[in-house]
Amino acid sequence: MEIPIFTVDAFTNVPFKGNPAAVCLIENELQDDLYQSIAAEMNLSDTAFITKQNSMDFTSAPGMTKRHLMDTFFNKTKKMECNQVVAFGLKFWMFHLQDQDEIKDLLKAAVGDLPIQDVFYSPAIKNLMIRLADTCNRSDLMSLRPEAETLVRNETTGKIKSLIVTLKGTQTSQSGYDFYSRVFSPWVGVPEDPVTGSAHTVLAGYWSEKLEKKKMMAYQCSSRGGEVKLEMRDDGRVDIIGQAQIILQGILKI
Template sequence: MEIPIFTVDAFTKVPFKGNPAAVCLIENELQDDLYQSIAAEMNLSETAFVIKGNSMDFSTGSRFGLRWFTPKSEIALCGHATLASAAVLFYLKKNINPFVVFETMSGDLYVRQHEDSLIMDFPLNTPQPQDYSEFKDLLKAVVGDLPTEDVCYSPSTKKLMIRLADTCDRSDLVSLRPEADSLLRSETTGKIKSVVVTLKGAQKAQPGYDFYSRNFAPWVGIPEDPVTGSAHTVLAGYWSEKLKKKKMLAYQCSSRGGELKLEIRDDGRLDITGEAQIILQGTLKI
């Protein structure tokens, strides 16, 4: 069996930044253990599988299956690998449709092309405030002694969001070095799959980011995810309420870094806009 495979840097205008994802184009569904083996072999935060199914081909079809696997497990929602998958269809396969629809565990996800960018129609997962004491050990493992403003939880994504106090700055966020083992020891209930640390942006400085973030997910085999679309379905709802804005510009402060444009629509869905760079293409032989 030969499977076309690509490596795509998502949420970036230049190669080797943003978040890399592997994208495989699949004619028909594979066995689950094969998906997982391929994802483990690629060893990126996510490997996406675009499944042709009933579509005519990858250039003319408008509806495809889409599944995402970390090196350890299948996940229900992934933003950067969705962006990467759409980039392969639009940029390489020259898909003729104004938008493509991905059938996923999180429902139908629409992606359309706008100039050099791709716009993803995603669910909004606004988190709920939590009692600090319930997560005391985990907070200590993630942010140490830095002061925090809010702790919120999104049950639909299993993400815990920690907002640093406004007395902190971007350098405090960038300097965080939580140890994966400490995080895993601090949370063993299965309730949390990743921790998102966020900070209010410096809007007066160019380009005027509304907020910053980082995302740690050792529970699914990802010590730190460089740029996380699904985390922004949580962050967008929180910061929209705090900033009284529906359009926001966000930056994820990993070592690779990535920029996301966010807009909460009137129907309650979230548009996430980003760019992507296809840096590798080849054939997986099994």
């Protein structure tokens, strides 16, 4: 069996930035264990399997599959054509205010002495979100170097899978971003995620309320970096949109 395969950098228009994913074009459904084996071989955070119906299975880890839609299609010559836009709709998750005294050691491990404005928790997806005070700037966020081992040591209850640190954007002539973020997930083996769709389901709901905006532009300040366009919908979901670059293509022989 020969499967066309690509590496796509999502949420960026620059190669080697954004979130890298493997994309496989398949004629027919594969056995479940083969999906997992291909994903493991690619060794990226997401591996997508696209059929002619434009459906995409993102396989992140054994036994975990997420289905999204991507503005990409599989043509008759078994090539992937991409108009450089990735778009999918996800439910945005509710959150509640978190008592900072209960997790003060974890907060210290995450942001050091930087001032904190709010801390929220989203139990549905086990995300803890720290909003830095507006006196902080983007360089403060980018300078954070939390150690994965320290974060894990300070949270052993299993209630947190990802830690989001966010900051209000400046909206200057140099930057049109409504907010910035970084995402750390050492509890699931990811010290820092390059660009995180699931985290933006929490961030979108929070910042939409604070900024009183339905449409926002965000930037995730990982070392790779990525731009995320967000559009809040009336059905309780958020559209997550970004550019994409195909940087590698080949044939997977099985």
